[in-house]
Structure formats: structure tokens, C-alpha cells
Amino acid sequence: MYGNDVIDPNEPLNAAETADYDAAAEHDDQRDGRDAVGDDFDALLAADQRIEPRDAMPDDYRETLIRQIAQHAHSEIIGMQPEGNWITRAPSLRRKAILIAKVQDEAGHGLYLYSAAETLGIDRQELLERLHDGKQKYSSIFNYPTLTWADCGAIGWLVDGAAIMNQVPLCRCSYGPYARAMVRVCKEESFHQRQGFEILWNLMRGTESQKAMAQDAADRWWWPALAMFGPPDTGEAAKGGHTEQSMAWGIKRFSNDDLRQKFVDMMVPQAEKLGIVLPDPELRWNDERGHWDFGEIDWDEFWQVLRGDGPCNAERIEHRRRAHDEGAWVREAANAYAAKQATREREQQQQKESAA
Amino acid sequence: MSGATTPSTGAGAPSEPAQGERSWPLWEVFVRGKRGLSHVHVGSLHAPDAELALRNARDVYTRRQEGVSIWVVKADDVTASSPSEKDSFFDPAGDKIYRHPTFYDVPEDVEYL
Ligand SMILES: [Fe+2]
Numbered sequence: 001m002y003g004n005d006v007i008d009p010n011e012p013l014n015a016a017e018t019a020d021y022d023a024a025a026e027h028d029d030q031r032d033g034r035d036a037v038g039d040d041f042d043a044l045l046a047a048d049q050r051i052e053p054r055d056a057m058p059d060d061y062r063e064t065l066i067r068q069i070a071q072h073a074h075s076e077i078i079g080m081q082p083e084g085n086w087i088t089r090a091p092s093l094r095r096k097a098i099l100i101a102k103v104q105d106e107a108g109h110g111l112y113l114y115s116a117a118e119t120l121g122i123d124r125q126e127l128l129e130r131l132h133d134g135k136q137k138y139s140s141i142f143n144y145p146t147l148t149w150a151d152c153g154a155i156g157w158l159v160d161g162a163a164i165m166n167q168v169p170l171c172r173c174s175y176g177p178y179a180r181a182m183v184r185v186c187k188e189e190s191f192h193q194r195q196g197f198e199i200l201w202n203l204m205r206g207t208e209s210q211k212a213m214a215q216d217a218a219d220r221w222w223w224p225a226l227a228m229f230g231p232p233d234t235g236e237a238a239k240g241g242h243t244e245q246s247m248a249w250g251i252k253r254f255s256n257d258d259l260r261q262k263f264v265d266m267m268v269p270q271a272e273k274l275g276i277v278l279p280d281p282e283l284r285w286n287d288e289r290g291h292w293d294f295g296e297i298d299w300d301e302f303w304q305v306l307r308g309d310g311p312c313n314a315e316r317i318e319h320r321r322r323a324h325d326e327g328a329w330v331r332e333a334a335n336a337y338a339a340k341q342a343t344r345e346r347e348q349q350q351q352k353e354s355a356a
Numbered sequence: 357m358s359g360a361t362t363p364s365t366g367a368g369a370p371s372e373p374a375q376g377e378r379s380w381p382l383w384e385v386f387v388r389g390k391r392g393l394s395h396v397h398v399g400s401l402h403a404p405d406a407e408l409a410l411r412n413a414r415d416v417y418t419r420r421q422e423g424v425s426i427w428v429v430k431a432d433d434v435t436a437s438s439p440s441e442k443d444s445f446f447d448p449a450g451d452k453i454y455r456h457p458t459f460y461d462v463p464e465d466v467e468y469l
């Protein structure tokens with residue numbers, strides 16, 4: 001994944017791109033600074049310039065990026081499953097078309113990201129094998145089941161909402177292909193979050209049981225959405241984590257805790273608007289901090305699900321493997337067709353040459 | 357954009373998959389956003405042949421009418437300048453500042469110059 005020049009860089013990506021994002025991730029793309037700082041990795045980073053695929057870079061930087069981008073790509077394609085589960089049962093043709101478009105977008109996000117990872121010298125096939133063998137992870141959130149239609153609303157609103165919060169700063173990541181892939185992804189995510197909000201908005205204006213369904217979905221997805229930002233990484237918790245190194249490399253621009261706080265601050269007023277009560281008795285405005293205080297996240301559950309003991313871990317990988325295996329004949333057929341066409345073209349060429 | 361002619365895979369990227377299936381070749385995708393604009397590199401994808409590369413590019417990169425024309429080029433067919441030779445390769449233009457209009461001293465009160 002390379003360019004995004006068909007996208008206007010001056011247009012805000014989506015509602016999550018606020019002025020403080022821009023300020024914190026100031027990136028002077030206009031300036032022709034690259035020539036001034038040369039090609040040295042550290043000098044480029046210090047000047048907040050992008051690293052491009054064939055530049056020299058430390059092995060650790062390359063490995064970290066491959067792991068992070070692959071994990072991100074895996075999350076996009078595994079993330080197709082919870083909602084894909086509802087395509088045949090969407091409540092209207094309109095909702096069905098929207099859901100298909102959304103799930104298709106997630107497949108596209110996976111492709112942009114696998115392409116970005118491949119620029120670092122790894123084959124997509126190999127990354128898929130690592131996913132299938134459980135050697136690489138994907139976002140824990142997709143190991144929770146989608147029990148009702150309202151879950152499609154809650155996922156769009158909360159899960160895509162949290163993903164946007166994570167992804168907007170990645171558009172300024174130091175690795176060029178990753179950053180450019182994220183710009184495209186963020187553009188597309190806005191629709192995901194809005195359609196989710198709209199599903200809940202309609203349900204909350206429906207019958208009592210529809211309202212209860214929306215509230216129940218929010219109850220189940222709220223805490224896993226907060227955990228999506230990753231374990232605490234500020235204060236005491238900063239020791240021994242990867243955040244500091246990732247920040248020094250310009251891969252990460254905000255701590256997990258900062259992003260989580262921003263997310264809570266953004267979601268509380270939206271929940272109020274929806275009429276949904278967020279399932280946290282400790283949620284209250286803190287005037288001193290200028291932020292919403294929120295309760296303790298169950299990190300034991302997070303680690304347990306990440307380790308593989310979530311409600312749907314086995315099902316997700318099993319489904320993914322099956323889809324891949326069952327698609328093998330299509331890939332083979334496409335190969336056979338391509339080979340046949342190539343032979344035919346060669347023969348025609350030879351005939352033309354011998355006739356001339 | 358600086359990477360228009362750089363293939364997506366880095367130098368020394370493995371082109372053979374670890375095992376099993378043969379990987380489809382990589383194609384670089386260029387999209388003309390609208391009439392009057394050049395084709396611009398937007399990304400890459402794998403496909404068995406040019407025709408499918410084009411169809412997949414349409415589905416992946418123009419789902420929201422982002423383009424009116426697409427080119428696909430096999431990444432292997434792209435020849436790129438090497439970053440390690442960057443200095444010597446682009447050096448010749450470095451000392452020819454007289455190629456820029458601002459090099460010339462002209463009186464300020466001359467119009468249309
Ligand atoms: Fe996505």
C-alpha cells in the first residue's frame with residue numbers, strides 16, 4: 001500500500017481527528033526536509049520524516065513493524081466474522097446492503113495492511129500461516145460473540161469507534177506505507193461508526209424490547225472496547241512495556257491510556273444522546289482533570305481472552321482456516337486460467353512472427 | 357508522492373511463499389482520480405493475471421468512485437533507483453541552480469518577467 005494522493009490531505013479524516021491530534025503529531029510534509037537531513041535512520045526520525053521501504057532501518061524496527069502491521073491486518077479480516085454472522089439475518093434490505101459494504105471494507109483494510117507489511121520483505125502467505133497457526137494474534141475484541149442484531153450497532157459504534165481512535169494517530173506513523181494505508185482506512189471507518197450509531201439510535205427509538213436489546217449490546221461491548229487500547233502503559237505501568245520504544249520510533253504517538261481516556265471522553269456524551277447507560281457505576285466527570293473518570297478494567301479477562309480462552313477464539317480461527325482452504329480451488333483455477341492465457345498469447349505471437 | 361516508481365516489496369523480499377501454494381504476483385495500482393489528473397500510485401495487490409489485477413483493483417481501490425481510470429503494473433516490471441546510490445544518482449542536478457528562475461538578478465520594476 002503506497003499512496004493516498006487521491007485523498008485530500010487537508011480534509012479531516014474523521015471526527016476523531018481533532019486539533020490536539022494534529023498538534024501532537026505535527027508532521028511537516030510540505031517542507032522538503034528529506035534532503036536536508038539525508039538518509040540516516042535516526043536523523044530522519046529526529047526530523048519527523050517518513051521511512052520508506054528500501055531505506056536502511058534497524059532490524060528491531062522492521063520486526064516490530066511487521067508484527068504490528070500483521071496483527072493489525074489479521075484483526076481486520078478476523079473482524080469480518082462477528083458482523084458477517086448477521087448478513088443473512090439483517091432486518092432490512094437497506095441494513096443488509098450496508099452490512100455487506102462494511103464487511104467488504106474490512107477485507108479491504110486487511111489487504112492494504114498486508115500490502116504494507118509486504119513492503120518490509122515478508123510474504124502475505126507466510127503472515128496468513130502465522131495467523132492460522134496461532135503464532136500471531138489479532139485484536140481480542142473479535143473473540144466475543146454477536147448475540148443479537150443490536151451487536152452490529154454496538155460494534156460499529158464502540159469497536160470501530162475505538163479502532164478509529166487508535167488509527168488516526170497511525171496516519172502519522174514514521175513508516176510511510178503503514179501511514180498511507182491508515183489514511184485510507186480511517187476515511188472508510190467513519191461510515192462504519194456512523195452506521196453503528198444509527199442502528200442503536202433507531203433501536204433506542206423503538207419498542208421496549210428493542211431498547212433493551214440495544215442496552216444489552218452496549219453492556220456487553222463497552223468493557224472489551226476499552227480494553228482494545230491495550231494494557232495500562234503510563235506511570236508505573238510504563239516500565240517494561242513497548243510503548244516507550246514505539247514512541248521513540250514514531251510508530252506510536254499516544255500512550256494506550258491517553259487514547260482510552262480520549263475515547264471515554266468522546267463516547268460518554270454520545271451514549272447520553274442515544275439514551276444508553278454505560279455499564280460503569282464509577283463513571284463521573286472529574287472537573288479537576290477535565291476528563292471522565294472510569295472504573296477498573298478487568299485485565300485478567302483481557303489476558304485470558306488474548307491467550308486463547310475467549311468465547312470464540314477457536315471458532316474464529318477454525319472459520320478463517322476453512323474459508324482459506326475452501327477457497328483453494330478458486331485460486332488454483334485462477335492460476336490455471338492465467339497460465340492458459342499466457343500460453344495462448346505466446347502462441348499467437350509466434351504465429352504472427354512466423355507469418356510475417 | 358515520492359514512491360511512484362518504487363515497487364512495494366523491499367529489496368531482497370522473498371518472492372516465493374514459505375510452502376504450499378504459489379503466491380500470485382504483486383501488481384502496483386495507479387488510479388486517475390478524475391479527468392485532468394495523472395494516474396497516481398495508490399497501492400498494490402496480488403492477482404494471477406492482469407485482467408484479475410484490474411478487477412481486484414477496482415474492488416479494492418475505487419469502491420467509492422475514487423477513480424475514472426486504473427493502471428496495473430507487475431511490481432517485478434518496475435525498475436527503481438536505489439536509495440543507497442541516491443546521492444550520486446541525483447547529484448548532477450545539485451549544482452545547477454541556474455535552472456531555477458530565481459537564480460537571475462533582474463530589475464524589480466520589469467513587468468511580466
Ligand atoms: Fe477496519
Ligand SMILES: [Fe+2]
Nearest residue numbers: 106160189192
Ligand atoms: Fe471498521
